[in-house]
Amino acid sequence: MSSSRFSPVLQASDLNDFIAPSQDCIISLNKNTSSSRRLQNKQKETTVSSKPPEDAVKISLKDCLACSGCITSAETVMLEKQSLGDFIDRINSDKAVIVSVSPQSRASLAAFFGLSQSQVLRKLTALLKSIGVKAVFDTSSSRDLSLIEACNEFVSRYQKNQSSSGQEAGANLPMISSACPGWICYAEKTLGSYILPYISSVKSPQQAIGAAIKHHVVEKLGLKPDDVYHVTVMPCYDKKLEAVRDDFTFSVDGKEVTEVDSVLTTGEVLDLIQSKSIDFKTVEESSLDRLLTNVDEEGHLYGVSGGSGGYAETVFRYAAHVIYKREIEGPLDFRILRNSDFREITLEVEGKPVLKFALCYGFRNLQNIVRKIKMGKCEYHFIEVMACPSGCLNGGGQLKPVQGQSAKELIQQLESVYTQDISISDPFNNPIAKKLYDEWLGQPGSENAKKYLHTEYHPVVKSVASQLQNWYLCPCCSAVGVPVAGEGWSLALTCIGRDHTKRVVNLKFDVLNGRIEDLYDMLKVALWEAQPQTFQLGVEGHLVLAPQRRNKKSPSDPMIHLQLTGEYEDEATIFITVDDLSICGFANKTVDKFILEGQNNFFPDGEHILSFGREYSELIRGGIGRLHTVPLGRRSMLHGLHALSWHNPEVGDLEIVNSQAKLGVCRFAMMVSESLRLTPIRDSFAPLFDLENFASPEDCELVQSWGDISKELLKWKAFHSWDAVNKKAEKDQHL
Numbered sequence: 001m002s003s004s005r006f007s008p009v010l011q012a013s014d015l016n017d018f019i020a021p022s023q024d025c026i027i028s029l030n031k032n033t034s035s036s037r038r039l040q041n042k043q044k045e046t047t048v049s050s051k052p053p054e055d056a057v058k059i060s061l062k063d064c065l066a067c068s069g070c071i072t073s074a075e076t077v078m079l080e081k082q083s084l085g086d087f088i089d090r091i092n093s094d095k096a097v098i099v100s101v102s103p104q105s106r107a108s109l110a111a112f113f114g115l116s117q118s119q120v121l122r123k124l125t126a127l128l129k130s131i132g133v134k135a136v137f138d139t140s141s142s143r144d145l146s147l148i149e150a151c152n153e154f155v156s157r158y159q160k161n162q163s164s165s166g167q168e169a170g171a172n173l174p175m176i177s178s179a180c181p182g183w184i185c186y187a188e189k190t191l192g193s194y195i196l197p198y199i200s201s202v203k204s205p206q207q208a209i210g211a212a213i214k215h216h217v218v219e220k221l222g223l224k225p226d227d228v229y230h231v232t233v234m235p236c237y238d239k240k241l242e243a244v245r246d247d248f249t250f251s252v253d254g255k256e257v258t259e260v261d262s263v264l265t266t267g268e269v270l271d272l273i274q275s276k277s278i279d280f281k282t283v284e285e286s287s288l289d290r291l292l293t294n295v296d297e298e299g300h301l302y303g304v305s306g307g308s309g310g311y312a313e314t315v316f317r318y319a320a321h322v323i324y325k326r327e328i329e330g331p332l333d334f335r336i337l338r339n340s341d342f343r344e345i346t347l348e349v350e351g352k353p354v355l356k357f358a359l360c361y362g363f364r365n366l367q368n369i370v371r372k373i374k375m376g377k378c379e380y381h382f383i384e385v386m387a388c389p390s391g392c393l394n395g396g397g398q399l400k401p402v403q404g405q406s407a408k409e410l411i412q413q414l415e416s417v418y419t420q421d422i423s424i425s426d427p428f429n430n431p432i433a434k435k436l437y438d439e440w441l442g443q444p445g446s447e448n449a450k451k452y453l454h455t456e457y458h459p460v461v462k463s464v465a466s467q468l469q470n471w472y473l474c475p476c477c478s479a480v481g482v483p484v485a486g487e488g489w490s491l492a493l494t495c496i497g498r499d500h501t502k503r504v505v506n507l508k509f510d511v512l513n514g515r516i517e518d519l520y521d522m523l524k525v526a527l528w529e530a531q532p533q534t535f536q537l538g539v540e541g542h543l544v545l546a547p548q549r550r551n552k553k554s555p556s557d558p559m560i561h562l563q564l565t566g567e568y569e570d571e572a573t574i575f576i577t578v579d580d581l582s583i584c585g586f587a588n589k590t591v592d593k594f595i596l597e598g599q600n601n602f603f604p605d606g607e608h609i610l611s612f613g614r615e616y617s618e619l620i621r622g623g624i625g626r627l628h629t630v631p632l633g634r635r636s637m638l639h640g641l642h643a644l645s646w647h648n649p650e651v652g653d654l655e656i657v658n659s660q661a662k663l664g665v666c667r668f669a670m671m672v673s674e675s676l677r678l679t680p681i682r683d684s685f686a687p688l689f690d691l692e693n694f695a696s697p698e699d700c701e702l703v704q705s706w707g708d709i710s711k712e713l714l715k716w717k718a719f720h721s722w723d724a725v726n727k728k729a730e731k732d733q734h735l
Helices: 061-065 084-091 103-113 117-130 140-165 181-194 205-220 238-243 266-275 311-324 363-374 407-419 431-441 447-453 464-469 516-530 623-629 634-645 654-677 679-683 697-719 724-734
Strands: 096-101 135-138 228-234 249-252 255-258 262-265 301-303 335-339 342-349 352-361 382-386 422-424 504-510 559-565 571-577 583-587 593-595 607-609
Touching (some): 084 096, 084 228, 084 266, 096 117, 103 266, 103 407, 117 135, 117 301, 135 140, 140 205, 140 431, 140 447, 181 238, 181 363, 181 382, 205 228, 205 238, 205 447, 228 238, 228 266, 238 262, 311 342, 311 382, 363 382, 504 516, 516 559, 516 654, 571 654, 583 654, 623 697, 634 654, 679 697
Parallel strands (some): 096 135, 096 228, 228 262, 301 422, 352 382, 504 559, 593 607
Antiparallel strands (some): 249 255, 342 352, 559 571, 571 583, 583 593
């Protein structure tokens, strides 16, 4: 099943933006269970395997959104009431179905069929109404509402900040856009309370049009809110999660009503079109529903420029006009910084920069921004943030490139189509927005506007206990782990058996197809089980282990054997020490075991000592100072595995052979050892594992100091003093 044909189970495979509940739910749901819970196929109940059938458990998206257990990543998960099949069922019910189409989805379909956006919207309106849809709207209208509110919020923050501190940037700036649910979910679950105050409180266009329909338009149609089934068509899977947030529900006559009942991706709409066995190009065009569609009297569509909503541009122009009485004519000249997904623009008054805005797309750029905010060094006043590289036009729910077309070529085509036959218009001049304010909201920033067009965010507090509570408990040795079970679930923590003198944990990971988050989950649990007295969760949940091993090792010391498989029959096993996460050697098909120099005595038999050790000065030219040049990601890991898999010092030039082995060890040291030790290293590439990334030079500096930091933390735990050596000496004197 392709990633665009995921209903009823989302197939996210290579998507960068999909943030979903974990396939193996690890939150307790307030029930006393010890077995793993699986999200099954839609036709099956989610059950706890160790309980009788009457104890079946339903796990909803709302439960998952409130859970700290799932990780921001591409995952397969069941999303009830978010499928094309459910949409068809609702059309045949007694509810009035209303569909709101995003301009990004409209552009994607236009590029696919070779039509204009206006033609696509009119034909889609005709098709949907022919199967029973009551009305089809355009979320460009609600986007203008969101933009107006964002402009008002920014000016209010900016002026308040100036008047209170005399500074142009401070406690409530930068203001970060809130339209991307992937970013919001990441902020709530990963970044927490320190970042949330910076995020705009304005609802996304999806939720803004949901509020308009369920609170206002229904009255014009002579309906009640729960009489309407509202569906949006979006470029992004994360919008499905956004729609089920508790913040976007309200009660009417004791019934819970959601602003958006279901979300279909662009790919699902294409599925619907193709299921009708029709030539979409020949579908007769219908007139558009003007109530919430940006169409002028001549029938032309209008809206703002910008494939991700135009937040930075619109707010920049408005702030320049309102605060500094400057009219910005023509296109804005955003300056490209590190890459095309990170751009900035500055307004200068009398030679002084007074407004500095940025566009930040993709998690790699996003993490750099977040780090600067956390350090108090962010110089921007407003940041338009999108989780997907290239923004919303490149959302995971969009149509994929056709045969012979690259992803880059498709993005360029979409950017061109997106601005064709669309009149660029100021949101403040939108007659639909003006009418909604006059009849319903009052003024921008009013109490009614805040009630219906603004929201709140909630940090998810992580609990180690809750994350471990429902992991599988081995009946043999009480080892904590994940059993092999469920379709497509091949990762497992192998039981170490009753003979605990072996202290070896065997893990398996498919580098070609596996999820890096699953690998880290397994390694964390393995560390906890293998040596709980040494492995601890340190400051802010970061992994802290003993910084160095004892001088004399024996085979009974804890170790992880990580078996890796990849392309071209590549296979190797990496040996990882539990106490400090170092890679001490590997095995492949050619020789039983290769051990890094200086890591002797791990294996009594079959050792082949390599001519280099585990220090970066030996693994890479330039040592730690060049770690930021080591590519990170799936492709890099596959290359490293290939080098280790076929390493044979007896075949070929020894210098070249060793050079390849060093490459493999170095890459796994960064993507396994350093990534588990240091959160910033992991965050620099794991969210976009399928793309090539690099750790920043600043993050790589942490590698050098990790040993000292870890040692000091352990001293603090033991002696409750940073001056642990002197404390120990004093303690010894009193014995």
